[in-house]
Amino acid sequence: MSSSPNRLLGVVxxxxxxxxxxxxxxxxxxxxxxxxxxxxxxxxxxxNILHNVAHLLIGAALLIAGLSSVxxxxxxxxxxxxxxxVLGIVGLFLVGxxxxxxAINAADNVLHFASAAVLLAVGLGADxxxxxxx
Amino acid sequence: xxxxxxxxxxxxxxxxxMIHLALVISSPLPIAAVxxxxxxxxxxxxxxxxxxxxxxxxxxxLFGALLPILLWGLLTAAATALxxxxxxxxxxxxxxxxxxxxxxxxAVVLAVQLRRGVDFSAPSRMPSAGRYLTGLLIGGIAVAxxxxxxxxxxxxxxxxxxxxxxxxxxxxxxxxxxxxxxxxPEHPGH
Numbered sequence: 001m002s003s004s005p006n007r008l009l010g011v012v013x014x015x016x017x018x019x020x021x022x023x024x025x026x027x028x029x030x031x032x033x034x035x036x037x038x039x040x041x042x043x044x045x046x047x048n049i050l051h052n053v054a055h056l057l058i059g060a061a062l063l064i065a066g067l068s069s070v071x072x073x074x075x076x077x078x079x080x081x082x083x084x085x086v087l088g089i090v091g092l093f094l095v096g097x098x099x100x101x102x103a104i105n106a107a108d109n110v111l112h113f114a115s116a117a118v119l120l121a122v123g124l125g126a127d128x129x130x131x132x133x134x
Numbered sequence: 135x136x137x138x139x140x141x142x143x144x145x146x147x148x149x150x151x152m153i154h155l156a157l158v159i160s161s162p163l164p165i166a167a168v169x170x171x172x173x174x175x176x177x178x179x180x181x182x183x184x185x186x187x188x189x190x191x192x193x194x195x196l197f198g199a200l201l202p203i204l205l206w207g208l209l210t211a212a213a214t215a216l217x218x219x220x221x222x223x224x225x226x227x228x229x230x231x232x233x234x235x236x237x238x239x240x241a242v243v244l245a246v247q248l249r250r251g252v253d254f255s256a257p258s259r260m261p262s263a264g265r266y267l268t269g270l271l272i273g274g275i276a277v278a279x280x281x282x283x284x285x286x287x288x289x290x291x292x293x294x295x296x297x298x299x300x301x302x303x304x305x306x307x308x309x310x311x312x313x314x315x316x317x318x319p320e321h322p323g324h
Contacts, residue, residue, distance in 0.1 A: 005263045012267070088278075089152075092285055106282065114278035117148065118270045121141045124184040126266070 005126040006073040009118070010066020017059030024052035031103075038103035045111060048103035070127050081119030088113040135189070135247060137258040138269035143243060144183035145273050146236040149281035151177030153233040154202070156288040161224055165209070172202055187257035192244050199240040206230055232284035236277065 027039030038048035065076035155173035213222035
Protein backbone atom coordinates (compact mmCIF):
# COMPACT_ATOMS: atom_id res chain seq x y z
CA MET A 1 0.00 0.00 0.00
CA SER A 2 2.82 2.42 0.74
CA SER A 3 4.03 2.14 -2.85
CA SER A 4 0.70 3.28 -4.30
CA PRO A 5 0.05 7.01 -3.90
CA ASN A 6 -3.67 6.46 -4.51
CA ARG A 7 -4.04 3.84 -1.82
CA LEU A 8 -1.91 5.86 0.60
CA LEU A 9 -3.89 9.03 -0.07
CA GLY A 10 -7.19 7.16 0.26
CA VAL A 11 -6.21 5.73 3.61
CA VAL A 12 -4.72 8.96 4.98
CA UNK A 13 -7.47 11.28 3.74
CA UNK A 14 -10.10 8.73 4.68
CA UNK A 15 -8.81 8.41 8.21
CA UNK A 16 -8.47 12.18 8.57
CA UNK A 17 -12.01 12.83 7.33
CA UNK A 18 -13.43 10.16 9.65
CA UNK A 19 -11.57 11.82 12.52
CA UNK A 20 -12.77 15.26 11.42
CA UNK A 21 -16.32 13.93 11.26
CA UNK A 22 -16.12 12.56 14.78
CA UNK A 23 -14.44 15.68 16.18
CA UNK A 24 -17.11 17.77 14.48
CA UNK A 25 -19.69 16.37 16.86
CA UNK A 26 -17.78 17.87 19.79
CA UNK A 27 -18.41 21.40 18.46
CA UNK A 28 -21.98 20.95 17.20
CA UNK A 29 -23.82 20.44 20.50
CA UNK A 30 -27.13 22.23 20.12
CA UNK A 31 -26.65 22.74 16.38
CA UNK A 32 -29.44 21.44 14.16
CA UNK A 33 -29.04 18.85 11.40
CA UNK A 34 -29.11 21.36 8.55
CA UNK A 35 -28.64 24.62 10.43
CA UNK A 36 -27.06 27.25 8.19
CA UNK A 37 -24.66 28.19 10.97
CA UNK A 38 -22.89 25.69 13.16
CA UNK A 39 -19.87 25.13 15.35
CA UNK A 40 -16.25 25.90 14.47
CA UNK A 41 -13.80 23.02 14.24
CA UNK A 42 -10.28 24.12 15.23
CA UNK A 43 -11.80 27.57 15.52
CA UNK A 44 -11.84 27.87 11.72
CA UNK A 45 -13.95 25.36 9.85
CA UNK A 46 -17.69 25.65 10.30
CA UNK A 47 -19.70 22.42 10.49
CA ASN A 48 -23.22 21.27 11.34
CA ILE A 49 -24.56 17.76 11.89
CA LEU A 50 -25.09 17.02 8.19
CA HIS A 51 -21.57 18.24 7.44
CA ASN A 52 -20.19 15.89 10.12
CA VAL A 53 -22.13 12.97 8.68
CA ALA A 54 -20.87 13.79 5.19
CA HIS A 55 -17.28 13.82 6.46
CA LEU A 56 -17.80 10.42 8.10
CA LEU A 57 -19.28 8.88 4.96
CA ILE A 58 -16.68 10.32 2.59
CA GLY A 59 -13.89 9.39 4.96
CA ALA A 60 -15.16 5.84 5.31
CA ALA A 61 -15.49 5.45 1.54
CA LEU A 62 -11.96 6.75 0.88
CA LEU A 63 -10.56 4.56 3.64
CA ILE A 64 -12.26 1.40 2.40
CA ALA A 65 -11.22 2.03 -1.21
CA GLY A 66 -7.67 2.81 -0.11
CA LEU A 67 -7.44 -0.43 1.82
CA SER A 68 -8.95 -2.45 -1.04
CA SER A 69 -7.03 -2.02 -4.28
CA VAL A 70 -5.32 0.49 -6.54
CA UNK A 71 -8.15 0.66 -9.13
CA UNK A 72 -10.74 1.19 -6.37
CA UNK A 73 -8.63 3.86 -4.72
CA UNK A 74 -7.97 5.62 -8.06
CA UNK A 75 -11.65 5.66 -9.02
CA UNK A 76 -12.87 6.89 -5.68
CA UNK A 77 -10.14 9.51 -5.30
CA UNK A 78 -11.00 10.91 -8.72
CA UNK A 79 -14.75 10.85 -8.05
CA UNK A 80 -14.52 12.42 -4.60
CA UNK A 81 -12.06 14.99 -6.01
CA UNK A 82 -14.57 15.99 -8.69
CA UNK A 83 -17.35 16.19 -6.11
CA UNK A 84 -15.20 18.41 -3.86
CA UNK A 85 -14.42 20.68 -6.82
CA VAL A 86 -18.13 21.16 -7.49
CA LEU A 87 -18.77 21.61 -3.77
CA GLY A 88 -16.03 24.25 -3.61
CA ILE A 89 -17.67 26.21 -6.42
CA VAL A 90 -21.20 25.77 -5.06
CA GLY A 91 -19.88 26.61 -1.59
CA LEU A 92 -19.00 30.12 -2.78
CA PHE A 93 -22.70 30.61 -3.43
CA LEU A 94 -23.87 28.90 -0.25
CA VAL A 95 -21.90 30.98 2.27
CA GLY A 96 -24.35 33.27 4.05
CA UNK A 97 -27.41 32.01 2.15
CA UNK A 98 -30.50 30.20 3.45
CA UNK A 99 -29.58 27.15 1.31
CA UNK A 100 -26.37 26.56 3.24
CA UNK A 101 -27.49 23.21 4.67
CA UNK A 102 -23.88 22.18 5.28
CA ALA A 103 -23.02 25.37 7.21
CA ILE A 104 -20.10 26.03 4.88
CA ASN A 105 -17.84 29.02 5.54
CA ALA A 106 -14.89 30.47 3.61
CA ALA A 107 -12.32 28.29 5.35
CA ASP A 108 -14.35 25.20 4.40
CA ASN A 109 -14.23 26.32 0.76
CA VAL A 110 -10.44 26.58 0.82
CA LEU A 111 -10.17 23.11 2.31
CA HIS A 112 -12.61 21.66 -0.21
CA PHE A 113 -10.71 23.17 -3.15
CA ALA A 114 -7.38 21.94 -1.76
CA SER A 115 -8.78 18.43 -1.20
CA ALA A 116 -10.24 18.42 -4.70
CA ALA A 117 -6.90 19.43 -6.21
CA VAL A 118 -4.92 16.75 -4.39
CA LEU A 119 -7.49 13.97 -4.95
CA LEU A 120 -7.79 14.75 -8.68
CA ALA A 121 -4.04 15.07 -9.15
CA VAL A 122 -3.38 11.70 -7.56
CA GLY A 123 -6.45 9.96 -8.98
CA LEU A 124 -5.76 11.09 -12.53
CA GLY A 125 -1.98 11.16 -12.42
CA ALA A 126 -0.60 8.41 -10.19
CA ASP A 127 -0.52 4.60 -10.39
CA UNK A 128 -1.05 4.69 -14.13
CA UNK A 129 1.12 1.62 -14.68
CA UNK A 130 -0.83 -0.40 -12.13
CA UNK A 131 -4.16 -0.55 -13.89
CA UNK A 132 -5.32 -4.00 -12.88
CA UNK A 133 -2.85 -4.88 -10.16
CA UNK A 134 -4.21 -4.64 -6.62
CA UNK B 135 11.24 17.94 -13.60
CA UNK B 136 9.76 16.38 -10.48
CA UNK B 137 6.18 15.14 -10.61
CA UNK B 138 5.47 17.35 -7.60
CA UNK B 139 6.62 20.45 -9.51
CA UNK B 140 4.59 19.47 -12.56
CA UNK B 141 1.51 19.01 -10.35
CA UNK B 142 2.04 22.38 -8.68
CA UNK B 143 2.02 23.99 -12.13
CA UNK B 144 -1.24 22.16 -12.86
CA UNK B 145 -2.75 23.41 -9.58
CA UNK B 146 -1.81 26.98 -10.46
CA UNK B 147 -3.35 26.58 -13.92
CA UNK B 148 -6.59 25.25 -12.44
CA UNK B 149 -6.70 28.16 -10.02
CA UNK B 150 -6.09 30.86 -12.57
CA UNK B 151 -8.47 29.16 -15.03
CA MET B 152 -11.28 29.20 -12.48
CA ILE B 153 -10.63 32.86 -11.64
CA HIS B 154 -10.81 33.84 -15.31
CA LEU B 155 -14.03 31.87 -15.76
CA ALA B 156 -15.57 33.51 -12.68
CA LEU B 157 -14.92 36.95 -14.22
CA VAL B 158 -16.81 36.17 -17.44
CA ILE B 159 -20.32 37.11 -16.31
CA SER B 160 -19.32 40.52 -14.98
CA SER B 161 -17.25 41.63 -17.97
CA PRO B 162 -18.19 43.40 -21.21
CA LEU B 163 -18.65 40.94 -24.07
CA PRO B 164 -15.27 41.21 -25.86
CA ILE B 165 -13.37 40.89 -22.57
CA ALA B 166 -15.70 38.09 -21.45
CA ALA B 167 -14.93 36.15 -24.61
CA VAL B 168 -11.18 36.42 -24.01
CA UNK B 169 -11.60 35.45 -20.35
CA UNK B 170 -13.72 32.44 -21.32
CA UNK B 171 -11.09 31.24 -23.79
CA UNK B 172 -8.26 31.76 -21.29
CA UNK B 173 -10.19 30.06 -18.51
CA UNK B 174 -11.11 27.00 -20.53
CA UNK B 175 -7.58 26.58 -21.94
CA UNK B 176 -5.92 27.03 -18.53
CA UNK B 177 -8.32 24.68 -16.73
CA UNK B 178 -8.04 22.11 -19.50
CA UNK B 179 -4.24 22.32 -19.51
CA UNK B 180 -4.23 21.86 -15.75
CA UNK B 181 -6.31 18.69 -15.89
CA UNK B 182 -4.28 17.39 -18.84
CA UNK B 183 -1.04 18.06 -16.95
CA UNK B 184 -2.30 15.87 -14.08
CA UNK B 185 -2.71 13.03 -16.53
CA UNK B 186 0.42 13.32 -18.65
CA UNK B 187 3.96 12.40 -17.70
CA UNK B 188 5.55 15.51 -19.17
CA UNK B 189 4.93 19.12 -20.16
CA UNK B 190 4.77 19.49 -23.93
CA UNK B 191 5.89 22.73 -25.64
CA UNK B 192 7.16 24.41 -22.44
CA UNK B 193 7.99 27.66 -24.21
CA UNK B 194 4.39 27.96 -25.41
CA UNK B 195 3.16 27.24 -21.88
CA LEU B 196 5.49 29.95 -20.56
CA PHE B 197 4.09 32.39 -23.10
CA GLY B 198 0.56 31.28 -22.21
CA ALA B 199 1.22 31.94 -18.54
CA LEU B 200 2.41 35.47 -19.24
CA LEU B 201 -0.26 36.28 -21.83
CA PRO B 202 -3.09 37.11 -19.37
CA ILE B 203 -0.78 39.48 -17.49
CA LEU B 204 0.22 41.15 -20.74
CA LEU B 205 -3.39 41.48 -21.89
CA TRP B 206 -4.49 42.93 -18.54
CA GLY B 207 -1.67 45.45 -18.68
CA LEU B 208 -2.50 46.46 -22.25
CA LEU B 209 -6.21 46.78 -21.43
CA THR B 210 -5.51 48.98 -18.40
CA ALA B 211 -3.10 51.12 -20.40
CA ALA B 212 -5.59 51.49 -23.25
CA ALA B 213 -8.43 52.33 -20.87
CA THR B 214 -6.29 55.01 -19.26
CA ALA B 215 -5.10 56.44 -22.56
CA LEU B 216 -8.62 56.55 -23.98
CA UNK B 217 -9.96 57.91 -20.68
CA UNK B 218 -12.48 55.10 -20.40
CA UNK B 219 -11.58 53.62 -17.02
CA UNK B 220 -14.76 51.56 -16.70
CA UNK B 221 -13.49 49.24 -19.42
CA UNK B 222 -10.71 47.91 -17.24
CA UNK B 223 -12.17 48.61 -13.80
CA UNK B 224 -14.95 46.05 -14.38
CA UNK B 225 -12.25 43.46 -13.87
CA UNK B 226 -11.31 44.67 -10.39
CA UNK B 227 -7.93 44.19 -8.77
CA UNK B 228 -8.16 41.37 -6.25
CA UNK B 229 -9.19 38.50 -8.51
CA UNK B 230 -6.81 39.26 -11.38
CA UNK B 231 -4.05 40.23 -8.95
CA UNK B 232 -4.20 36.81 -7.35
CA UNK B 233 -4.48 35.13 -10.76
CA UNK B 234 -1.34 37.06 -11.78
CA UNK B 235 0.55 35.60 -8.82
CA UNK B 236 -0.39 32.10 -9.94
CA UNK B 237 0.57 32.83 -13.55
CA UNK B 238 3.91 34.31 -12.48
CA UNK B 239 4.61 31.19 -10.44
CA UNK B 240 4.09 29.02 -13.53
CA ALA B 241 6.17 31.36 -15.69
CA VAL B 242 9.07 31.57 -13.24
CA VAL B 243 9.24 27.81 -12.68
CA LEU B 244 9.21 27.10 -16.42
CA ALA B 245 11.73 29.85 -17.15
CA VAL B 246 14.13 28.50 -14.53
CA GLN B 247 13.76 24.94 -15.81
CA LEU B 248 14.31 26.04 -19.43
CA ARG B 249 17.39 28.02 -18.40
CA ARG B 250 18.79 24.99 -16.59
CA GLY B 251 18.36 22.96 -19.76
CA VAL B 252 15.93 20.47 -18.22
CA ASP B 253 14.89 17.76 -20.68
CA PHE B 254 11.15 18.29 -21.08
CA SER B 255 10.78 15.24 -23.30
CA ALA B 256 11.67 12.95 -20.41
CA PRO B 257 8.85 11.86 -18.10
CA SER B 258 8.80 13.66 -14.74
CA ARG B 259 10.56 12.00 -11.83
CA MET B 260 8.25 10.43 -9.27
CA PRO B 261 9.48 10.66 -5.65
CA SER B 262 8.36 8.24 -2.92
CA ALA B 263 4.62 8.15 -2.26
CA GLY B 264 4.94 9.95 1.08
CA ARG B 265 7.01 12.83 -0.30
CA TYR B 266 4.77 13.04 -3.36
CA LEU B 267 1.61 13.35 -1.25
CA THR B 268 3.18 15.85 1.16
CA GLY B 269 4.32 17.99 -1.75
CA LEU B 270 0.86 17.86 -3.32
CA LEU B 271 -0.84 18.74 -0.06
CA ILE B 272 1.35 21.81 0.42
CA GLY B 273 0.80 22.94 -3.16
CA GLY B 274 -2.94 22.25 -3.03
CA ILE B 275 -3.45 24.27 0.14
CA ALA B 276 -1.31 27.15 -1.15
CA VAL B 277 -3.18 27.42 -4.46
CA ALA B 278 -6.59 26.97 -2.81
CA UNK B 279 -5.74 29.69 -0.26
CA UNK B 280 -5.09 32.10 -3.15
CA UNK B 281 -7.86 30.98 -5.48
CA UNK B 282 -10.77 30.88 -3.02
CA UNK B 283 -10.65 34.55 -1.95
CA UNK B 284 -10.05 35.55 -5.58
CA UNK B 285 -13.21 33.70 -6.62
CA UNK B 286 -15.15 35.25 -3.76
CA UNK B 287 -14.00 38.70 -4.90
CA UNK B 288 -15.43 38.29 -8.39
CA UNK B 289 -18.90 39.52 -9.29
CA UNK B 290 -20.06 35.92 -9.38
CA UNK B 291 -18.82 35.53 -5.84
CA UNK B 292 -20.28 38.83 -4.69
CA UNK B 293 -23.68 38.10 -6.26
CA UNK B 294 -23.62 34.74 -4.59
CA UNK B 295 -23.36 36.14 -1.11
CA UNK B 296 -25.86 38.56 0.36
CA UNK B 297 -24.12 41.66 1.68
CA UNK B 298 -23.54 41.31 5.42
CA UNK B 299 -25.55 39.08 7.69
CA UNK B 300 -28.84 41.02 7.58
CA UNK B 301 -31.98 39.24 6.48
CA UNK B 302 -33.52 40.55 3.27
CA UNK B 303 -36.57 41.93 5.08
CA UNK B 304 -34.47 44.54 6.89
CA UNK B 305 -32.40 45.91 4.05
CA UNK B 306 -34.32 47.93 1.43
CA UNK B 307 -33.51 46.73 -2.08
CA UNK B 308 -31.14 48.91 -4.08
CA UNK B 309 -33.04 51.24 -6.42
CA UNK B 310 -36.33 51.20 -4.51
CA UNK B 311 -37.77 54.04 -2.49
CA UNK B 312 -39.89 51.79 -0.32
CA UNK B 313 -38.88 52.54 3.23
CA UNK B 314 -41.93 50.97 4.86
CA UNK B 315 -39.64 48.26 6.21
CA UNK B 316 -38.03 50.92 8.40
CA UNK B 317 -41.34 52.04 9.96
CA UNK B 318 -41.43 51.32 13.68
CA PRO B 319 -44.57 49.90 15.26
CA GLU B 320 -46.94 52.32 17.01
CA HIS B 321 -46.08 52.91 20.64
CA PRO B 322 -48.13 54.87 23.23
CA GLY B 323 -46.92 57.68 25.43
CA HIS B 324 -46.22 60.54 22.99
